[in-house]
Amino acid sequence: MGEQHIRVVLVDDHPVVRAGVRALVSAQDDLDVVGEAADSAEAVAVVGETKPDVVLMDLSLGDGPGGAETTRLVRDLPSPPQVLVLTTYDTEADVLEAVDAGAAGYLLKDAPPDELFRAIRGTARGETVLAPSVATRLLQRAASPAPKVSPREVEILRLLARGLGNKEMARELLVSEATVKSHLSHIYTKLGVDTRAGAVATAIERRILRP
Amino acid sequence: MGEQHIRVVLVDDHPVVRAGVRALVSAQDDLDVVGEAADSAEAVAVVGETKPDVVLMDLSLGDGPGGAETTRLVRDLPSPPQVLVLTTYDTEADVLEAVDAGAAGYLLKDAPPDELFRAIRGTARGETVLAPSVATRLLQRAASPAPKVSPREVEILRLLARGLGNKEMARELLVSEATVKSHLSHIYTKLGVDTRAGAVATAIERRILRP
DNA sequence: ACTCCGGATAGCCGATCGGATGATGCCGGG
C-alpha cells in the first residue's frame, strides 16, 4: 500500500479552527499536518511547497478569494492534492460550487472527530466523501428542478432587497418597467414564490443574495 | 494576587473549536482548561462541578437553549464564573442579549490567539472585554436610534418572509387585515423601509429573522 | 440552419399595497 502517512494541509482563516483540527488530526497515527494557511495566496504557496495528500479547505477565507476559488487554484497545481471542504454551511450553492471547483469531499465543522478522520482517509484514497446532511440535501435538490437565476435576475433581486419599486429598478437598470416586471415574473417562477418579499427571503436563503 | 492559574471551561457544540481553543489555551502557563461542554445542560453541570473562573461561551449551541440563555443559567449558579462570549457573529442583537444575560466580554472566533488570551485574563480580573469590531458596532448603534421590533411585529415579519399577503396574515394570526396593515406600517417605520421586500431584507440583515 | 434561452418591450386588469387619519383597550414605568 502507498503512503503510510497521509500529509494534510489546513486552510482556514480562523486560528482557533486551525489549532483544533491540527490538535485532532495530529493525534492520529496515520495523519500528519504538514502545513497551514489563513488565506488563498498562502494556501497555494504552502500546498506548492509541502505537496500534501489532502487539503482541508474552509469556504469562507475572509477577504480575498474564497475557498471555492482557492480549491480551483490548488487543483491546478502540478500533482494536485485532494481537497476536502470543511466548512460551517451546507448551502446547495456552496456545495455545487465547491464540487465544481474540484473538491473531493464536503464535511461540516460540527462533524464529530471520527467522521473527520474517516473523511480524510477516504479522500486520500480518492473517494468522494459527503457529510450525510450534505448528501441528503444534494439528493433533494437533484430530484427537484434546479432553479438557476440569470445574472440579470440577480441584479433585480439586489434592487428588490433594497425595497425599490419596479419604476425605480427600471431607472436604475436603464430598461423599461415592463422588462423589470418580466424579470420579476421569471424570478417568481424559478424561486417558487409569488411575492417580492418571498423572493427576497428565498434568495437570501439560497444564498443568491448575501445579507 | 489571587489565583495563579485561571480555570477555564469551554462551551461550544463544535468539537473542532473546542479542541482548538483547548490546544491554544492549555499551552499558556497561567491558563487551565478544566472542562468542556457541548450544550446548555452539560455546561451547567460542568460549571457546577469544576467552579471555573471563566467560561468561554459559544452563542449557537445547536438544538436546546442557546448561549445567551446558558449564560444566564451559569451566572445564576453559586459563586458564578465570568462569562466570555466567543462566537462567530457580532450582531447587535446577539451582543445585547449576551451582555444582558451577564456576559463580561464578547470576542469573535476569528480573533488571533493573543487577543483571546488577553481577553480571558482580563475577564478573569473582572474587566469587560469587547472585540474592537464589537465595540465599534455598539457605539454606532448607541448613537443611532435603536429599532426594537415588538414580538407581534416579528411574527408579522416571519409571515412576510413567507410571501403571505395581508389577508392571509390576518387569517393566520386571527386578527383583522387592518391590524396587519397597522403592524406593517410600524415595522416600516422602525426598520426605515417602505416596502415588504425591503422589510424582509432588513429584518434578515439585523438578524431579526433567521434565513 | 434551426431552435432555445436570456433579455427587452408592450398593454390590460383585478387584486393588493402603502399612507394618512383616527379610535379603543390594556399594561407598565415614571
Add this chain to the structure above:
DNA sequence: CCCGGCATCATCCGATCGGCTATCCGGAGT
C-alpha cells in the same frame, strides 16, 4: 395617576403589483 408603547380595528384612496398574452432580437448550442 397619567403617559407611552403595544395591539387592535376601521375607512379611504391613489399607486403599485402580479398574472396574462405577445412580440422581437441576438447569441449559444445542436
